[in-house]
Amino acid sequence: MQRIYVHPFPVRLWHWINAVGFVAMMLTGTQIRYVGIIDLMSFRTAVTVHNWIGFVLIGNYFIWLLFYLFTDKIRVYHPELSPTKHFKASFRQLQYYGYGIFKGSPNPHQVSAYDKFNPMQSMMYQVVMFLLVPLLAVTGVLLWDVQGFYGAVDFFGGIRVVDTVHVLIYIFFAFFIFFHVYMGSLGHTPTAHYKAMFVTGYEEIEEEPGHGGATKR
Amino acid sequence: MAGSRKVNTMSMATLHRNLVKAAFAALLMLLPARLMAADAAPADKLSDGDKQCLGCHGFEGPKKELPGGKVLSLHVRGDGFAKSVHGAIGCTSCHADVDLKTHSQKPKTIASSREYSVAMTKVCGGCHADALKQNETSVHAMLLASGNPSAPICTDCHGSHAVTPKTAYDTCVGCHLAAMDAHRKWLPNAGLHLEVVSCAACHAPAAQRMVDLRLYDGATKKWVAEKEGKPEFEKTARAADTDGDGLDAMELRKLIGQLNRDEAAQPKNLRGRIELRIGGEAHQLSGKSKAIKDCAICHRQGAEPFQNVAISIFSADGKPLRYKAQKEVLGSVLSVDSLREFYAVGGTRNILLDILLVLAVLAGLTVPIGHQVLKIIVKGELERAARQDKAAKGRDQP
Ligand code: HEM
Numbered sequence: 001m002q003r004i005y006v007h008p009f010p011v012r013l014w015h016w017i018n019a020v021g022f023v024a025m026m027l028t029g030t031q032i033r034y035v036g037i038i039d040l041m042s043f044r045t046a047v048t049v050h051n052w053i054g055f056v057l058i059g060n061y062f063i064w065l066l067f068y069l070f071t072d073k074i075r076v077y078h079p080e081l082s083p084t085k086h087f088k089a090s091f092r093q094l095q096y097y098g099y100g101i102f103k104g105s106p107n108p109h110q111v112s113a114y115d116k117f118n119p120m121q122s123m124m125y126q127v128v129m130f131l132l133v134p135l136l137a138v139t140g141v142l143l144w145d146v147q148g149f150y151g152a153v154d155f156f157g158g159i160r161v162v163d164t165v166h167v168l169i170y171i172f173f174a175f176f177i178f179f180h181v182y183m184g185s186l187g188h189t190p191t192a193h194y195k196a197m198f199v200t201g202y203e204e205i206e207e208e209p210g211h212g213g214a215t216k217r
Numbered sequence: 218m219a220g221s222r223k224v225n226t227m228s229m230a231t232l233h234r235n236l237v238k239a240a241f242a243a244l245l246m247l248l249p250a251r252l253m254a255a256d257a258a259p260a261d262k263l264s265d266g267d268k269q270c271l272g273c274h275g276f277e278g279p280k281k282e283l284p285g286g287k288v289l290s291l292h293v294r295g296d297g298f299a300k301s302v303h304g305a306i307g308c309t310s311c312h313a314d315v316d317l318k319t320h321s322q323k324p325k326t327i328a329s330s331r332e333y334s335v336a337m338t339k340v341c342g343g344c345h346a347d348a349l350k351q352n353e354t355s356v357h358a359m360l361l362a363s364g365n366p367s368a369p370i371c372t373d374c375h376g377s378h379a380v381t382p383k384t385a386y387d388t389c390v391g392c393h394l395a396a397m398d399a400h401r402k403w404l405p406n407a408g409l410h411l412e413v414v415s416c417a418a419c420h421a422p423a424a425q426r427m428v429d430l431r432l433y434d435g436a437t438k439k440w441v442a443e444k445e446g447k448p449e450f451e452k453t454a455r456a457a458d459t460d461g462d463g464l465d466a467m468e469l470r471k472l473i474g475q476l477n478r479d480e481a482a483q484p485k486n487l488r489g490r491i492e493l494r495i496g497g498e499a500h501q502l503s504g505k506s507k508a509i510k511d512c513a514i515c516h517r518q519g520a521e522p523f524q525n526v527a528i529s530i531f532s533a534d535g536k537p538l539r540y541k542a543q544k545e546v547l548g549s550v551l552s553v554d555s556l557r558e559f560y561a562v563g564g565t566r567n568i569l570l571d572i573l574l575v576l577a578v579l580a581g582l583t584v585p586i587g588h589q590v591l592k593i594i595v596k597g598e599l600e601r602a603a604r605q606d607k608a609a610k611g612r613d614q615p
Binding site for chain 1: 403405406408409412486512513516517518552553554556557558559560562563566567570573574577578580581582584585588591592595596599
């Protein structure tokens with residue numbers, strides 16, 4: 001059994017806050033949008049909580065961003081520039097999740113401190129962290145003070161455009177949260193990734209000498 | 218105006234003489250052009266009788282002394298009056314007691330200007346019985362009855378000689394500046410709400426509300442008004458409303474496009490406001506404990522204010538002109554641009570996005586379930602293959 005330190009403390013800290021915050025944002029956001037259908041809390045409470053946690057998450061995003069910008073760990077987010085290589089690797093990863101994993105085949109992607117994401121994770125997290133989360137934050141801030149940011153709201157095409165973008169990303173996350181939590185349970189044991197991300201920072205890599213030959217971890 | 222300013226210091230007798238002279242002058246149209254210039258055009262519309270009154274009252278200066286050293290200005294702006302809704306009815310409709318023969322000689326005793334105003338506003342109800350009746354139930358009328366010296370009466374909100382149909386809401390803030398901050402304590406985006414929700418929409422809870430989508434000109438930063446003598450809003454709207462059942466989202470888009478034909482100009486946009494369906498119900502203001510505080514009254518899908526929608530602009534004399542729109546325009550995808558300045562979270566949401574959300578959640582749930590099902594199938598297959606393998610091997614072995 002080999003242990004690799006893949007989730008440094010700032011990343012874990014960011015992730016704890018983000019996970020709790022996101023769930024709260026999804027709940028309050030749903031309450032705000034569906035008054036009368038859902039009755040978790042009053043509309044007013046939902047608005048107030050949504051605004052506060054929103055700002056906490058924006059601050060929190062900078063923990064993540066600054067950590068990666070000022071360490072060489074940013075390499076985990078470097079994209080694979082060759083499309084053929086990327087798609088081949090993604091396909092292999094898909095095959096693994098759709099078949100190999102049930103057979104007990106090894107994960108075609110080998111985790112290391114500088115290469116912790118498989119090709120599909122890598123693409124997904126780039127889009128999420130550099131596009132969707134910032135866009136969600138910007139549209140959120142604009143909606144927070146439509147009057148004060150009148151110029152910016154108008155520039156982006158009016159309050160309906162801004163709000164629709166905010167809602168579309170929310171809808172994406174309504175899918176992503178389920179997906180993400182489930183994928184997190186597909187480690188060598190169901191809780192392996194959770195322990196790594198929420199507690200230790202270390203991923204445990206099982207050594208299976210002789211199995212598959214090519215996989216040297 | 219130097220001449221008339223001197224009048225202040227003159228004795229009553231000289232004032233009288235001067236006023237008579239001035240009246241004459243007015244009648245003969247001999248007043249200096251400078252004095253009349255501002256009044257000239259609109260004041261021409263006034264009757265001769267009114268002009269006679271304005272001959273003495275039409276300029277600054279004359280004042281009546283009241284007990285306690287207070288004074289009552291006797292100035293009435295002729296131009297403002299001529300342009301007001303009451304320009305046509307004449308001074309004596311409200312001042313029937315004025316008899317020109319005895320008028321300036323037999324001074325009336327007026328205890329205070331407030332008392333005089335309160336007494337005078339009784340005449341308003343003579344022609345505006347509905348407004349009077351509605352006003353009687355308001356919190357302000359109760360305050361007046363209980364002797365509150367600053368409770369507003371008709372003229373505090375509407376003025377006395379320059380009454381226009383222009384919204385009287387501007388006056389609310391003048392008296393209630395401190396209360397504006399009080400709203401911040403419980404209402405997020407209070408500034409926005411006070412701009413897009415009329416005071417009475419919350420403070421006259423029994424009244425019916427509506428959405429008034431009013432055309433705003435971003436270039437001049439003003440509400441769009443019809444050009445004097447060239448009304449075309451109603452005609453343009455009617456032409457856009459091809460099936461005559463109120464503007465739908467498509468027709469509204471076309472109309473906005475048409476109103477913005479001039480592509481070089483900054484576009485005019487509709488701004489939404491929650492108002493009362495019947496303006497006069499704004500008089501039925503109740504105390505703060507009854508005011509609308511429940512956000513869901515506006516921020517719930519299908520909320521009452523969103524059941525009636527109209528687009529509007531101001532007429533040349535400041536009356537809102539409305540044309541009906543279908544309530545569905547508020548939540549339509551087609552309105553993303555035509556209603557780019559009006560969206561109330563929860564209240565005006567788009568159904569397509571709701572469907573998309575349900576699909577997203579279903580997809581999110583399908584991933585774990587689907588994957589587990591796949592696992593069972595694949596494992597089953599693998600086991601069967603293994604069994605067959607074993608069986609085959611078993612057969613091979615003797
Ligand atoms: C919806 C908001 C969320 C976003 C945007 C998000 C994003 C991310 C990102 C970007 C990573 C990679 C971290 C890194 O940079 O090192 C990650 C990892 C992880 N997240 Fe989340 N996360 C969210 C919510 C959650 C929640 C609610 C949970 C579980 C309760 C969770 C569990 C995990 C786990 C176990 C990992 C590590 C394993 C892996 O990489 O698959 N996440 N998440």
